[in-house]
Amino acid sequence: MERKLFQLGDVVQMKKAHPCGTNAWKVIRMGMDIRIKCTGCDHSVMIPRLEFERKMKKVLQSTEPKEE
Numbered sequence: 319m320e321r322k323l324f325q326l327g328d329v330v331q332m333k334k335a336h337p338c339g340t341n342a343w344k345v346i347r348m349g350m351d352i353r354i355k356c357t358g359c360d361h362s363v364m365i366p367r368l369e370f371e372r373k374m375k376k377v378l379q380s381t382e383p384k385e386e
């Protein structure tokens with residue numbers, strides 16, 4: 319199984335769109351649980367990391383890694 323890579327600040331697309339019609343979520347918290355915020359209506363949800371990886375379709379917009 320392919321492991322999806324994502325990081326804080328990325329905008330991701332989920333398998334199911336939010337009821338508001340938007341399917342672009344910004345990752346605003348990383349940890350055991352992932353918190354994502356709908357970019358359409360600012361509603362945020364917290365979901366366990368494994369569930370997030372299952373429900374995430376792809377990264378729409380990746381945050382550039384900071385160069386040291």
Ligand SMILES: [Zn+2]
Nearest residue numbers: 336338356359
């Ligand atoms: Zn929404």
